[in-house]
Amino acid sequence: MSETAKWYVVHTYSGYENKVAQNIEKVVENRSLQDLIYEVKVPTEKVVEVKDNKTRDIERKIFPGYVLVKMILTDDSWYVVRNIRGVTGFVGTSTKPVPLTEAEVKALGVETVQVEVDYEVGDxxxxxxxxxxxxxxxxxxxxxxxxxxxxxxxxxxxxxxxxxxxxxxxxx
Structure with a gap:
């Protein structure tokens, strides 16, 4: 069992991503599991759609059918997420979910790392x-x-x- 929180990919029914994310957040709040499950995200991107000569901004899911969860993997956290309605399982083997690597997290843009700079223009x-x-x-x-x-x-x-x-x- 790991000591640090890692990002895991949860497979859901297509179209249920937002509902699953809300349900995970609700269960975490109700059961006070904030120390095990930190964050839940549905990766989306903003897209400009042109239809009938009208443009509108829409949010499109980058990975339909998947939700990202940052958590410390324990039997309890695994059980809670696995048994949310709409979840079909974790990405990995059936017995052990595989966390995303640091490179994958960075490539997906899941976490934004804030860099503080001690220099300015002209330095x-x-x-x-x-x-x-x-x-x-x-x-x-x-x-x-x-x-x-x-x-x-x-x-x-x-x-x-x-x-x-x-x-x-x-x-x-």
């Missing part, structure tokens, strides 16, 4: 990771929402603009 920074590691530069732009920073790096006597992730640079 001198060193690149600490990636192919340009060891180079120095000056920050032109910071985009926290997209986890990007634009830096002008001096390479071979020329100023070259590069786009990096926020955690790839450190203030000098």
């Amino acid at each position: 001198s920074v060193n690149v600490v990771a990636g192919p340009l590691e060891g180079f120095g530069g000056i920050i032109n732009e910071i985009d926290i929402e997209n986890n990007r920073v634009a830096v002008t790096v001096s390479m071979f006597g020329r100023e070259t603009p590069v786009d990096l992730e926020l955690n790839q640079v450190k203030k000098v």
Whole structure:
């Protein structure tokens, strides 16, 4: 049994994703299981749909028939989620659910990791990771929402603009 909460994928009847998520949240609240089951998500994306020359924004499920649950896997938490109406089982083997890896969680965008930066536009920074590691530069732009920073790096006597992730640079 693991000590840290991990993301698990729960298979549901198609079209019941939101209902299953609500029911899991309700059971967690009623049984005071907040220390075992932390978060329930139905992955969706916003899409602009054009129909009859009219545009409208709709939310579409990315994985129809699946709900993501962040929980500590115990016999109790497994039993509670498994026995919610509309749940057909966990992704994994029939006896042991398989958690998502860190790379999968990051790729799905399930968890947003907030990066705090101690630099601002115009500051001198060193690149600490990636192919340009060891180079120095000056920050032109910071985009926290997209986890990007634009830096002008001096390479071979020329100023070259590069786009990096926020955690790839450190203030000098």
